[in-house]
Amino acid sequence: MRREVPIVITFVVGIIMLLTNFIKxxxxxxxxxxxxxxxxxxxxxxxxxxxxxxxxxxxxxxxSNNITRQRPGWVNSLILVGSLIAFAIIGTIARLNPGxxxxxxxxxxxxxxxxxxxxxxxAILCFYIASASYRAFRMRSAEATVxxxxxxxxxxxxxxxxxxxxxxxxxxxxxLLDIPNTAGQRAIMIGAAIGGFATSLRILLGIExxxxxxxx
Amino acid sequence: MxxxxxxxxxxxxxIYVIVLLALAIPLINPxxxxxxxxxxxxxxxxxxxxxxxxxxxxxxLDYSPGGxxxxxxxxxxxxxxxxxxxxxxxxxSFWDAGPMYGxxxxxxxxxxxxxxxxxxxxxxFVSGGETAIRQFGFDVPGTVKVDFRGKNTAGMPIMExxxxxxxxxxxxxxxxxxxxxxxxxxxxxxxxxxxxxxxAVTVNVPQTMPFVQSGQVLGLLQGLRGAxxxxxxxxxxxxxxxxxxxxxxxxMAIIAFIxxxxxxxxLDKKVK
Numbered sequence: 453m454r455r456e457v458p459i460v461i462t463f464v465v466g467i468i469m470l471l472t473n474f475i476k477x478x479x480x481x482x483x484x485x486x487x488x489x490x491x492x493x494x495x496x497x498x499x500x501x502x503x504x505x506x507x508x509x510x511x512x513x514x515x516s517n518n519i520t521r522q523r524p525g526w527v528n529s530l531i532l533v534g535s536l537i538a539f540a541i542i543g544t545i546a547r548l549n550p551g552x553x554x555x556x557x558x559x560x561x562x563x564x565x566x567x568x569x570x571x572x573x574x575a576i577l578c579f580y581i582a583s584a585s586y587r588a589f590r591m592r593s594a595e596a597t598v599x600x601x602x603x604x605x606x607x608x609x610x611x612x613x614x615x616x617x618x619x620x621x622x623x624x625x626x627x628l629l630d631i632p633n634t635a636g637q638r639a640i641m642i643g644a645a646i647g648g649f650a651t652s653l654r655i656l657l658g659i660e661x662x663x664x665x666x667x668x
Numbered sequence: 669m670x671x672x673x674x675x676x677x678x679x680x681x682x683i684y685v686i687v688l689l690a691l692a693i694p695l696i697n698p699x700x701x702x703x704x705x706x707x708x709x710x711x712x713x714x715x716x717x718x719x720x721x722x723x724x725x726x727x728x729l730d731y732s733p734g735g736x737x738x739x740x741x742x743x744x745x746x747x748x749x750x751x752x753x754x755x756x757x758x759x760x761s762f763w764d765a766g767p768m769y770g771x772x773x774x775x776x777x778x779x780x781x782x783x784x785x786x787x788x789x790x791x792x793f794v795s796g797g798e799t800a801i802r803q804f805g806f807d808v809p810g811t812v813k814v815d816f817r818g819k820n821t822a823g824m825p826i827m828e829x830x831x832x833x834x835x836x837x838x839x840x841x842x843x844x845x846x847x848x849x850x851x852x853x854x855x856x857x858x859x860x861x862x863x864x865x866x867x868a869v870t871v872n873v874p875q876t877m878p879f880v881q882s883g884q885v886l887g888l889l890q891g892l893r894g895a896x897x898x899x900x901x902x903x904x905x906x907x908x909x910x911x912x913x914x915x916x917x918x919x920m921a922i923i924a925f926i927x928x929x930x931x932x933x934x935l936d937k938k939v940k
Contacts, residue, residue, distance in 0.1 A: 490810070496796045563768075582921065586925040600930070610893060612701040622704065641878060
């Protein structure tokens, strides 16, 4: 029963979500199956919201352990837990009292702390990419040479200075993006879609049972 | 170590310093390198230009602080254009940070006289990724009963007549990853045939191109450059245009290092 019941639920829910795109039952503006699928989608939204809360609890548990046992890097855990609590409290008060000083503080914390820190983390990648591309882009083989030339041409085509050097660079970069890139991307997308469809079918029919937690 | 070997193994700290200078100098002292406008940026501009005052446009702010330097200037520039056209703005997000960026944008326009709930609304964050996008697209009022500021959306003038995503004159997804444009296309644009445009972080542009070619995405702002081009089109140069010189020199520094490394590699190979 521990396996059969989840498989039946998966099958029924999956079939409803699948049929909602093809079949309409009932005379109203919204069909019966569409109503069911809408309800199920709302459940997903609610479960996903709970998952965020669950993740926060898990994060608190792991990092609180780090702090109490003074594991290496426990100061970082302390900052994380402190920030999590502070943002959660201020965010909740701000949400309950829109237009107040707390709401403004919440927005300022985001605008002047969270957002610049996140942007800075991403910006640091620029330096790593510069160093990595210098080391990785070497003409060691024909394939590497093609990759190197394509990368340089796209960079020159995308940066305004490239266009200033030669006005054909943007056109070349556009061609590379439009033709070889799109062909490759489309092939990946179609391949992934077919793979996704096949896997979904296996899950619906109970052949694929990995999500139930067993090896069978 | 020979000179050629040294050129192939430049210390990473030297690379960091040179890239830093290449980025910082033009930010402090702009070079004013001219910028041409991409046809895909013009497509987004023309879509907004074709809207009528009173139309409602949905901006889906699906980006995080990490992607915001590339994508947020796009949203700011498009919002400015919508404001100038007298078009109403509804914002939603399937990324948790999105509503905060929405508030940043709305603050300016509320100070300029736009009325919250009538001209603009921030519908907030909807959890659930791809499923949430589908549910929102098919049942807008049922999915967001309460907005980001805790107000009921039911009585809002801006939400009158909005049942599903087709009731928006245009949907623009500003995106730095998944869920984002792929999900909007396959869950909402395909089944409902909505008018959809996008503003993507630069690394997402290649994977968005097939949807542009298929006509499912009607226009695309490509990274910071797309934002800079849009700022030029609407005649309001902002942070994106200012950042383009830095991007130019940054790219040139990387290309210079790649060339130096390869020339040294080939010469070294010839000598050996």
